[in-house]
Amino acid sequence: MPQLEFSKLHGLGNDFVVIDGIGQSVSLDPERIRCIAHRHYGVGCDQLLIVEASDRSDADFRYRIFNADGGEAEQCGNGARCFAAFVRNKGLTDKDEITLETLSGLLRVRFIDGGLLSVDMGCPKWAPADIPFLAEQESESYPIEVDGEVQRISVVDMGNPHAVIQVDNVREADVARLGPLIESHEAFPNRVNVGFMEVRNPHQIRLRVFERGSGETLACGSGACAAVVSGRRQGLLGERVSVELPGGSLLVAWPGPDACIEMTGPAAHVFDGQVIW
Numbered sequence: 001m002p003q004l005e006f007s008k009l010h011g012l013g014n015d016f017v018v019i020d021g022i023g024q025s026v027s028l029d030p031e032r033i034r035c036i037a038h039r040h041y042g043v044g045c046d047q048l049l050i051v052e053a054s055d056r057s058d059a060d061f062r063y064r065i066f067n068a069d070g071g072e073a074e075q076c077g078n079g080a081r082c083f084a085a086f087v088r089n090k091g092l093t094d095k096d097e098i099t100l101e102t103l104s105g106l107l108r109v110r111f112i113d114g115g116l117l118s119v120d121m122g123c124p125k126w127a128p129a130d131i132p133f134l135a136e137q138e139s140e141s142y143p144i145e146v147d148g149e150v151q152r153i154s155v156v157d158m159g160n161p162h163a164v165i166q167v168d169n170v171r172e173a174d175v176a177r178l179g180p181l182i183e184s185h186e187a188f189p190n191r192v193n194v195g196f197m198e199v200r201n202p203h204q205i206r207l208r209v210f211e212r213g214s215g216e217t218l219a220c221g222s223g224a225c226a227a228v229v230s231g232r233r234q235g236l237l238g239e240r241v242s243v244e245l246p247g248g249s250l251l252v253a254w255p256g257p258d259a260c261i262e263m264t265g266p267a268a269h270v271f272d273g274q275v276i277w
Contacts, residue, residue: 030070077221179210
């Protein structure tokens with residue numbers, strides 16, 4: 001009977017099933033991914049990650065990301081930290097810094113003291129065509145109509161698409177209603193991740209994220225970076241920002257335009273297991 005070994009990890013409650021596709025044969029279609037990700041009938045996770053060998057000389061591994069709905073994603077910051085922790089724990093690398101090949105380009109992860117990992121998330125983009133987002137011209141924010149109301153959003157590409165809404169109180173934000181409506185809004189041809197940001201001060205924000213293909217998660221690394229970019233571009237935030245998510249805090253540092261974003265946070269191993277078909 002076919003079986004597949006996996007590990008369960010999480011980054012601030014954003015949880016992942018991670019599978020070694022180098023040491024074992026992996027063949028997963030969207031239906032099986034949805035089964036594994038299901039929280040009642042499967043293992044349960046926000047995303048499923050697959051470790052593969054890279055054909056590139058400048059990458060240590062290929063990093064593949066699948067949302068709970070079975071669709072493949074371009075980028076996941078919390079997942080990158082868990083991916084790196086997995087390959088280190090499994091003895092697939094002993095490097096202090098590794099480079100990952102993703103659908104959106106190369107990603108670098110560095111192991112630092114105290115069980116933390118730092119991810120070079122690359123340079124953000126905000127031109128509508130990069131998201132993609134349907135707009136006549138580039139702006140720091142855009143009005144869109146959602147369920148008969150006008151919401152003002154910022155758009156940021158962090159290797160995956162993000163919309164960011166500033167709110168007065170993130171705990172009272174209507175994430176359950178607005179999240180899926182904006183995720184699938186006609187202005188976003190490839191759908192979008194939706195962040196709800198409360199600015200506490202120039203160095204601290206609170207954030208909730210409705211992730212494309214997964215729903216609201218306890219944490220989102222690329223979403224945290226997108227929120228900081230949005231706040232910085234509007235003159236609301238400083239260079240280093242603590243992003244408080246429901247699952248815990250990430251540190252995001254962005255010097256400004258044309259610079260890469262560094263995101264730092266933990267990764268935790270939960271358990272190992274086998275899926276038997």
